[in-house]
Amino acid sequence: MRNSLQLQSFELVARDIAEADIASLHALSLGVGWPHRPKDWEQLLQTGPGIVAVDGIGRVFGSAMWFPHGDDFATIGMVITTPRAQAQGNGRWLMDQVLGRCKGRYLSLNATHAAHALYLSLDFRDEAVVYQCQGEAALTLPPLPPLDGELAPISAGMLGDIADLDARAFGVDRGDLLDIITRKADIVVLKRDGKLAGYSCCRDFGRGKVIGPIVASSDRDAVHLAAIHLQKLKGEFVRVDTREKDGLFADFLAQCRLGVYGTVTTMSKGRPFLNRKPAEPWIYGLAAHGWG
Known part of the structure; x- marks a missing residue:
């Protein structure tokens, strides 16, 4: 695994992403929209953790991150490269760096259309389409199905229960990640027969708010876990990333004026990632593309 990449007129070197300043990373993501x-x-x-590709004077030409969960799994995200460097193989070089550092783990990522062919060449395999649903939330929400259970704000000591439910839906424990992303989030839980049946988070992101993760065992439950946030966000910019192409939940998002803005492809390497089971918890709304 080469730690540097020679381009036509300069050399790029891999550095710890923690050494990069936020302004440079922000400019990098802005550059690709x-x-x-x-x-x-x-x-x-x-x-x-992650890496950045920098030149001799410290300019950032690319980034890549990975998010370990347990000892043998990680999601990959924030793989960005400038068009100039991409044309000279920076994307593949960045992924070689990541794969070397994640050796021994099975992996998942959400691939943009531009990067999909690269990931196929690295032996990632397609699993599902993620629909990026976003827009200014409707001022009047559509009628909701009957609620089976009780919705309530998270109470003290419930994060462990949420992490357990999330692990059943996600496939591995990502409690450490949830501990961080829920610190500044509005969290709602669904209880049924005294037990936790679902949860959802809403937090600041990008142009407005993102609702996710949304974990539920049915479309009906997922609708309610999204609606309780959307009722407070009427007219505001909201985003939900979901693998639901159709059905009650997808229809509800469309009726709330969260149209499909774009798609990415969930891919895996080493072994399949997604394993949906009837009546079991499922990730209806992703935490983020990089986090899965």
Whole structure:
């Protein structure tokens, strides 16, 4: 694994992303049209390691991060390269760096259209499409299905229960990540028969708010866990990333004026990542593309 990449007129070197200043990372994501604010980058840096590709005078030409969960799994995200460097192989070189550092782990990522062919060449395999639903939330929400259970704000000591439910839906324990991203989030839980049946988070991100994760065992539950946030966000810019192409939940988002802005592809390497089971908890709303 080469720690440097020779381009036509200069050399790039891999550095710890923690050494990069937030302004440079923000400029990098702005350059490819991603909505991340400096505060979003700050939160990402709290949740996982990464690298940046820098030239001899410290200019940042690319980034890549990975988010370990347990001993044998990680998600990959924030793989960005400038168009100039991408044309000369910077994207592949960055991924080689990541794969070397994640050796022994099975992996998942959400691939943009531009990067999809690269990931296929690195033996990642398609699993599902993620629909980026966003827009100014409707001033009047559509009628809701009957609620089976009780919605309530998170109470003290519930984060462990949320992490356990999330692990059933996600496939591995990501309690450390949830501990960080829920610190500045509005969290609602769904209880049924005295037990935790679902939860959702709403936090600042990009142009407005993102609702996610949303974990539920049915479309009906997921609708209620999204609606309780949307009722407070009427007219505001909201984003939900979901793998639901159709059905009650997807229809509800569309009726709330959260149209499909774009898509990415969930891919995995080493072994399949997604394992949906009937009536079991499922990730209806992603935490973020990089976090899965």
